[in-house]
Amino acid sequence: MERLTPAFNVENLSFSYREALVLSDVQIEIAQGKLLFILGRNGSGKSTFLRLLAGLLPCRVGVIQVFGRDLKDIPMAKRAKMFGFLNQQHQAVFPFTVEDVVLTGRASYAGFSPKKADFEVVRETLEKMEIGYLRNRIYSELSGGEQQLVMLARVLAQQPRILLLDEPTSQLDFHHQSYLFSLLRTFANAGLTVVSVLHDPNLAFLFGDDFLFVKEGTIFRPPNGIEPWDAGFLNEIYPCEFQSVPFNDRAVVFPKITL
């Protein structure tokens, strides 16, 4: 079978905020149509990496290719059709309706004025995410979790081929977390590439196809023959002892508790 162009190909990428080096010499390929999670400790550079992929931070050292094209050469409106980005958090200022907020995701298609088709996409997206009932509600009055779902709907209304998500579940309750991950799973099965930063390794292990780990400025996959849920391997990422519990030919992990 012919090999698909990778969604992202990152070569020799380094990035620093002022003096502090955050990422150094990253080499990573991200395949199309997979549900990929980026795991690592707080402040390890996960979000920085995601923002670099999204073109929100300038890639000064190294190369980022999207579907084989240098990100730098792709105009902003074209990028929006290739990938959508969901921020970790969002602060609302004006009391826009949910429909108004989701409609802004259509900017790269609609230019200065949304057309009937754009409203249609918004309606379908909200229905698909089962939050159609929120359409006429005031966005700033929703709960944090509902706001996060609405912002994800905004990204989906953009109809990108890749989703870049920074902690999409940080505000979601237990039900919405599993709901969201099943949704991401169906998207990936349908050919969408999903790249998500995540704090909870177990959710990642339950749903994901591929896993990247970020530590001390480097990004890597587990070495050959070692599963990402291996307790010893995870101990190198997070400095605590784990125990691995087998589950559905994979495993979930718990911190070792000594009482």
Place this chain on the structure above:
Amino acid sequence: MKTRNVITLIYVLALPIIVLSLFVGPTQSAGLGAWMDALWGRGTNTDLVFTVIYQIRLPRVLLTFLVGGALAVSGCSIQAVFRNPLTDPYILGLSSGAAFGAALALATAWLPVQLSAFVFGLTAVGMSFFMARKNNTVAIVSLILSGIIVSGIFTSLLAIVQYFSDPFRLQSIVHWTMGNLHLASATKLKMAVFPLLLGSATIFVYRWRMNLIALGDDEARSSGIHPGRDKAILLIAATLASSSAVAVAGIIGLYGLIVPHIVRMFSGPDNRQAVPLNFVFGGTFLLLIDDLSRSFAGLEIPIGVFTMLLGGPVFIYLMKKNNIGWND
């Protein structure tokens, strides 16, 4: 449904209010009746009635409407650009900058008044923005504070211009900075109509994009819009419109704050509806305020005095309602 009716009413009433405003004024002999008589060739002072209505009142009415509309639309766009419901051309220091520019041009004739007002208006906006910016964000309170400082600087510079002006000019400068429309004339209308309309029309074109800009820079950029470019265009347009308003009508303080908030109560925050409604309501409302101030025969209170007295409490109310504190 009810707000729908209010919106329709605002659009429908604009034209009748413009027309009826032509018959308001201290000259009692040029009312609606006198004008009708003159049209039918009756009455004694036909020429006088026509002169008062067409050459004195018509330019003033049109100018007032345009100034009101332009200030409201500018305020609306500035609030979206800064993601800050508590700002307008006055709070940003833009009005003071433009007033200084216009006064300087009046006193020295170094540049045309409109252009000088625009240049210094833009300078003031830039100063407020860069003073308030920290880590690429502009906090609500920082922007208000830097606006106060910028406003103070240009008010002081304006005082210096006044100090060196001769007494005759001084009086007219003082009168005009208080926000005054009684010097409106066909010449002033011609001078200001183009920048007022160009600025407002640009904002009208960008009205939907303002929704996206108001969501935040990351959101705009990841939806394929350059936030920096759109914001610069919107700020230049708002500065063009409001500095021309200042150049012809002086400082009509807080008007660009009050009107967008009143309009949002009817249209909601969606700028697709809010921008045109701001223009029409802003124009009509200022015209009504001006009609009121013209009805006090003999004694004309500067319009800026009215808007400040109205705007002060509105600002305090908004500050309390939005829970704006030091940590925002």
